[in-house]
Amino acid sequence: MSLIIAYIGKKGCVMAADKRKIGYFGDKEQLRTLEEELYSGAIESDEKFLKRAEELGISIKITDDANKLKVVGNCIRGEVSTKGTFETKRRRIYGTTNGYQIIELLGSETKSRKAGNKGIILFGNQYAKQLAESLISKNWKSSLSLRYMGEVFEDILSQVSSKTPTVGDKFDVLIQQPSFSDSSAQKHLNITIDHDIKVLTKFRQELTEQLVQQSLAIDMANKIIEKGDIGRVVAIDGNMLQVQLNDKTQAMDGNWKQLAGPGQNVLMFTESDNVKIGDKVVIENEDLCLKKDKSSLRCDIILCSL
Structure with a gap:
């Protein structure tokens, strides 16, 4: 064009x-018919082009x-x-x-x-x-x-x-x-x-890398845990907790790089003074908390399923 x-x-x-520029969307056979008429000169104006495309069920965008x-x-x-x-x-x-x-x-x-x-x-x-x-x-x-x-x-x-x-x-x-x-x-x-x-x-290389990153982000976003078990508390230091992830959970940073895999520890923070070693950590209603009393927890990571 x-x-x-x-x-x-x-x-x-x-x-x-x-x-x-003209963009097309529709049945390939009907599109072929439209293009043949267009390139032969049978369609002389934008108005006739739009009308003929509509008759053939082809969506077009002209810019x-x-x-x-x-x-x-x-x-x-x-x-x-x-x-x-x-x-x-x-x-x-x-x-x-x-x-x-x-x-x-x-x-x-x-x-x-x-x-x-x-x-x-x-x-x-x-x-x-x-x-x-x-x-x-x-x-x-x-x-x-x-x-x-x-x-x-x-x-x-x-x-x-x-x-x-x-x-x-x-x-x-x-x-x-x-x-x-x-x-x-x-x-x-x-x-x-x-x-x-x-x-x-x-x-093109930079665009490919961006597309790969976007695809990865979409894939990982679908894996963000919104409900379920995360792991258990294995160490306590004031309001800082070491939580060992279970065998189905991984921790990612904002660029979707893995920071910790299943069985590894991640850092979380709590305001509760009732945390014990072995307490289970869960996500309920998209909130990270202790399973036993729903005490809120915070972390600087993204928790995803494998």
């Missing part, structure tokens, strides 16, 4: 892109806030992406004066990489690209300034967006014009792209 138009040449690089262009070093990066079940496929173009490279990524792994020096490059679905190509051939002049090229590209995007819901009506235009020869452009692109992909790899 994108259209990116890029010019790369001796004057520099200019890219224009829409900001549309026009995606940033598909970014300045990276002395280059402009344009990206279209498709989220799969397990990985995101990305197609990127990096452009600068006298050079560009097109990269295809699966996750953060580079699947293909090709380079060029000059040209007009289009990213998007076939129908949107056909519309754009026709308009470019009518409006293009090699003598145009980069600023005016950007205005022409934005006008083309606007015209395409009026004929297909796959392209939104909000746009970004970026221009870069450093001084590079053909060879120095490719050297700069190689350095810039390699670094950019390393940043993506690091981001």
Whole structure:
């Protein structure tokens, strides 16, 4: 759901892109029918798109806030992406004066990489690209300034967006014009792209770690003990108690790291002066207390089942 138009040449690089994103939810067969109609040009407006999706029982969410262009070093990066079940496929173009490279990524792994020096490059679905190509051939002049090229590209995007819901009506235009020869452009692109992909790899690793941590937190939260036996008092020092956990209980910190396992001791605090060695510790109605008289106890740990 994108259209990116890029010019790369001796004057520099200019890219224009829409900001549309569309999310789908529904039956796969019905979704396939909707996409076929959409990409053939049979659906011409957002209103018809929403109506047809409703007829097919497909829930869709349309937003026009995606940033598909970014300045990276002395280059402009344009990206279209498709989220799969397990990985995101990305197609990127990096452009600068006298050079560009097109990269295809699966996750953060580079699947293909090709380079060029000059040209007009289009990213998007076939129908949107056909519309754009026709308009470019009518409006293009090699003598145009980069600023005016950007205005022409934005006008083309606007015209395409009026004929297909796959392209939104909000746009970004970026221009870069450093001084590079053909060879120095490719050297700069190689350095810039390699670094950019390393940043993506690091981001994905951090995101994976966050997701793992979130999954662990959800799993452990379901194991928090709200009722039942915890253990027994094995030592008393004023208002501090050593409580030995039973064989079904573990103690965790706030990051869900185990501080004590079954049979090990944890520190608890009491205001009662009627605590004896061997007293049982329980949780009743989500309150930590002594079983014999319901005297409240405090601790700085999270008590979970195994």
